Amino acid sequence: MTMNKRFSLIGTGRIGWALSRLLTDLGWTIDRVDDISEYQLKAYQKHFSSCFTPKHAPSQTACLLICIRDDSFHELIRDLQKKPEWNTPHIIHTSGFHKAEILSPLRTAFQSEIHSFHPMISVIETNPDQGKKLLKKAWWALSGDNPSWMQNMASAWGLQSFLLPDDKKDFYHASAVMTANLIIGILRGAEATASLAGISTEDYEKIFLPLVDSVIDHIHQSGLHKALGGPIVRKDYNLLEREKTALKEAGLTDEYAMYDLLSRYLIQKMSKN
Structure with missing residues (x-):
């Protein structure tokens, strides 16, 4: 050219x-x-x-x-x-x-x-x-x-x-915001929750970011739809309810709402796979 x-x-x-x-x-x-x-x-x-x-x-x-x-x-x-x-x-x-x-x-x-x-x-x-x-x-x-x-x-x-397609860009950008921005909101919520376990901001990043890295590695290796582990895959719904109750009783209203919404979303997605 x-x-x-x-x-x-x-x-x-x-x-x-x-x-x-x-x-x-x-x-x-x-x-x-x-x-x-x-x-x-x-x-x-x-x-x-x-x-x-x-x-x-x-x-x-x-x-x-x-x-x-x-x-x-x-x-x-x-x-x-x-x-x-x-x-x-x-x-x-x-x-x-x-x-x-x-x-x-x-x-x-x-x-x-x-x-x-x-x-x-x-x-x-x-x-x-x-x-x-x-x-x-x-x-x-x-x-x-x-x-x-x-x-x-x-x-x-x-x-x-x-x-x-130019007329589909709203959906493209919304997915980018979810991927790059809203995930930070989830991590900030997790950081706030960890603080009630006595884990400082600095220690949260040191202790939990390797967990984030391992999840990203699983996505690279197995794909997004096969990278999920933990209680949702095990269908341990009693555990999820117990932790939601703990968040609510601790006054972590936003973190409770986030946990509740996303756990229900993932359960729904898992049921369709």
Whole structure:
């Protein structure tokens, strides 16, 4: 696939830095960059100073990458429509929540194809090299105007990808929230419960995280539907009721509700397997 290896970027947060490292390591150059934070913008420009496209270089940038907070999209799109210098054949955003179609005003204004490339991974590390490794490890959900172009681009960038219907993205993102965010809520509830056994926060992480790791290992080895162990698999429902009663009597209302809901959910799922 022959392409013009030049990109522009709006948003120099974790994803913007990591994606820039990935692309510049592949020989891409940066045409222009912007961010609402002057501090972050200057830090980015300093770090990638050797990666900018030489002035007066012929031809047009291949794509514009938008790596910003979900609540900033509408304002940015309004502003970009007034800035033809950002015009490019392809516009890509990396939000997991927003559909590609949110960029439709730019499709009209710039005659661009619009796309969403979302990495299914948590990028908390701000080091661009570590961020790049995470992006390479992730599966990317692609949605938008041109499936063939998206798949070719993802392949050229060395990314694992799959096509996602744009109108199904709400369900995709909800599943991501359950997988990456709500599981933290469960662990926080378990931490609060363990505190009544005299286990501190620090000791909880030391003692219980190996248990979490072992469950993840079981999922890798046997699959999600065969990784469950403990009282639900044994159908020891008396134990479950006794522990729910203990939580309720201890005043752990939220933890009781969590335990009750999820144990009933898993029992129901097990009965269908």
